[in-house]
Amino acid sequence: MSVQRPLRLGMVGGGQGAYIGGIHRMASRLxxxxxxxxxxxxxxxxxxxDFAAAEGLDPARSYGTYQDLIAGEAAREDRVDAVAICxxxxxxxxxxxxxxxADFDVICEKPLTATxxxxxxLERLARTSGRFVxxxxxxxxxxxxxEARVRIARGEIGAxxxxxxxxxxxxxxxxxxTQGNAQAAWRTDAKKNGRGGSIGDIGTHAYHLAGFVTGxxxxxxxxxxAIFVGGRALDDNAHVMMxxxxxxxxxxxxxxxxxxxxxxxxxxxxxxxxxxxWFQEQPNELIxxxxxxxxxxxxxxxxxxxxxAKARTRTPPGHPEGYLEAFANLYAGFAEAIYAxxxxxxxxxxGRNVPLAYDGLKGVAFVEAVVDSHEARDQPWLKPIAV
Ligand code: NAI
Numbered sequence: 001m002s003v004q005r006p007l008r009l010g011m012v013g014g015g016q017g018a019y020i021g022g023i024h025r026m027a028s029r030l031x032x033x034x035x036x037x038x039x040x041x042x043x044x045x046x047x048x049x050d051f052a053a054a055e056g057l058d059p060a061r062s063y064g065t066y067q068d069l070i071a072g073e074a075a076r077e078d079r080v081d082a083v084a085i086c087x088x089x090x091x092x093x094x095x096x097x098x099x100x101x102a103d104f105d106v107i108c109e110k111p112l113t114a115t116x117x118x119x120x121x122l123e124r125l126a127r128t129s130g131r132f133v134x135x136x137x138x139x140x141x142x143x144x145x146x147e148a149r150v151r152i153a154r155g156e157i158g159a160x161x162x163x164x165x166x167x168x169x170x171x172x173x174x175x176x177x178t179q180g181n182a183q184a185a186w187r188t189d190a191k192k193n194g195r196g197g198s199i200g201d202i203g204t205h206a207y208h209l210a211g212f213v214t215g216x217x218x219x220x221x222x223x224x225x226a227i228f229v230g231g232r233a234l235d236d237n238a239h240v241m242m243x244x245x246x247x248x249x250x251x252x253x254x255x256x257x258x259x260x261x262x263x264x265x266x267x268x269x270x271x272x273x274x275x276x277x278w279f280q281e282q283p284n285e286l287i288x289x290x291x292x293x294x295x296x297x298x299x300x301x302x303x304x305x306x307x308x309a310k311a312r313t314r315t316p317p318g319h320p321e322g323y324l325e326a327f328a329n330l331y332a333g334f335a336e337a338i339y340a341x342x343x344x345x346x347x348x349x350x351g352r353n354v355p356l357a358y359d360g361l362k363g364v365a366f367v368e369a370v371v372d373s374h375e376a377r378d379q380p381w382l383k384p385i386a387v
Contacts, residue, residue, distance in 0.1 A: 013087030015041030027327035112360025141326035157271030168258030197234030203254035
């Protein structure tokens, strides 16, 4: 194995006042596998440069636009290895395409793109170019999510019968997009966000989580979207009934208006011989209920966990790990996948089963199918109640 120098990271978006860029910066630092060396951090070039200066970046690698970043980095011997795209959804495709065309690897936020057409094109580009395109489906970074996945694949609960997955949030329960909240403003604009409101923003996480853990492939769905906050153009609540290949059923709920839920991601998988439950606000535990009803709380850090879970664990049980560590696991996994490609070897456990462009494409296809289903008004399952 060749020496693994830290990879050089560039970033587009994630500047002053932005949300997810800061999480990427912290997560990428945690394991020492990445160094942030370049950025075009803001849609406003000067604000972006000011931000880069405050981050202590070399001024020569602080760029006004992503096009300048690509031109500037492509001309350097120590060019960035990969660029993280931390901008609103509609910009993902043009930025990712320009990066891949210039031979950079990409770490792209979800949803992969704002339209299915763009997602298909980007996934094809990733495949044909051979560039690495990782997608930050945060919840697939948690060790106990991997543990559930491994145990289900081993057959511990038998064939899966039903999957209940939900992602309720509360922060958009009022029209904050009209009161200067930048994050809510673009998320409620179909041109910038894409057609799916809550379903595109967070339902896509839930859909990925359910498919990732169960290994099930979605066959068909039917959906009911709602807009509860007046003046909004996109759904802020979604219910989706799903049918997986092989006959398993699923229910998915995403909501931006579920008061009382700060970040209530929850997955429950029920099989022939048992069930697994995982709740993101208690991420260090996986609840296993076998057929005899003797509930077991499986702890992160326990000795008998899978290689996949152990590879994503840093501290002993009782020292909680959470969101930042899960995000860091994605970054460590992306680095390992990139090193393995370079060294022409199989990736170690941390670099296996990381979310890639194809997973991003599936997520966008899911969102499109949900909105299409809702907009098809002849849904035979929607029966009025007589009394
Ligand atoms: P935000 O509105 O807080 O930040 C967007 C940033 O992008 C701002 O700094 C803005 O100036 C910059 N920007 C916009 N256009 C640009 C351009 N052309 N060039 C350079 N910079 C540009 O948005 P937020 O909430 O951070 O979301 C960004 C992305 O991250 C979205 O795709 C969202 O879906 C995703 N996200 C993912 C999460 C996860 O758990 N993986 C959580 C939150 C957001």
